[in-house]
Amino acid sequence: MEAASENGTGDISTESALVDDDVKFGFQRQEMYSENLSGSVNPYARHVFLCYKSHENWPARVESSDSDPLLKHLAGAIKDRKNDIAVKTLLTICESDCGTGLSDGDVLIFPDMIKHRGLEEANIDGFVEEVLVNGMSWAFGTQEELTGSYIFVCAHNTRDKRCGVCGPVLIEKFNKEIEVRGLKDEVFVSACSHVGGHKYAGNLIIYSAVQDGKVCGHWYGYVTPNDVPELLDQHIKKGEIIERIWRGEMGVPPVEKAEKVVELTNLNGNDLKENTKEVKENTRGCCQVANEFPCCRDDNLAAKKDRKKTCMFGLFSAKWEQHEIFTAAAVIGGVATVAVAYSFYKRSW
Structure with missing residues (x-):
């Protein structure tokens, strides 16, 4: 917000614009909490994040941007080899140089918890062939093991203003709460590109190890700054899902997710008819090789x-x-x- 004027009052037009944005696109918009979130994530088994610049510089369609050949080439290479990739893979862009030590061209892979450094346009095809198709170590770049928990918050403003308004606020709140809890070396937050379902903004994904050591990716929607402490204390620290804002998780087919909704509904004593309807609506088999290339069958x-x-x-x-x-x-x-x-x-x- 701009500095106060000489008479001690703030810039009224700026304040009105911020309030208006929050009502139209932010946490006060009318569509908040209007839909059941559970089961709203398409199934996938691996998530690839390409670290690239700031979220403010991302084009609306990263997979087809001529001004960003690294993004376009990687998305195209994954699409071209989708029939050769054994597991359903999702591609997303995340912000580099945001306090996480990530640089342009770094690639994070979950649930493998691996970081590859040095991806350039010239070696993309080799990376896709060796790592994503054959499941081997990448001969060209440097490979490192990831530790801790990673939170990716959609802040893709050029794609949809709802995430553009909600995302940065959530990232700021996360960083503040992480600082208070002394978790700077254990929990890392980064902005990410479109993950599907902008109407559910704030949207975020958490990758962290649960009690048995297995790494899971859990999606949350309708997240507000008030939910941030609970996500850190309950989900990351205790490994407990926050059901009211939970969208789904990596590696769980839609039918199983829908059945889980019914099970949770029975435990909580909510209306079963509504969730039974959801089971019927979610019995669709889908795949998503990259974020922009879905293919589904009924x-x-x-x-x-x-x-x-x-x-x-x-x-x-x-x-x-x-x-x-x-x-x-x-x-x-x-x-x-x-x-x-x-x-x-x-x-x-």
């Missing part, structure tokens, strides 16, 4: 066909059984008629 179609076949077979069986009953009755009736006629015939003799 697995319900085959199920519907199977159900239709079952119903048709059941109807046919019922009709066949009915036909058999009528036939048997006719045969019995015929035999009885012959017996009666034969009885009268004998008496006449």
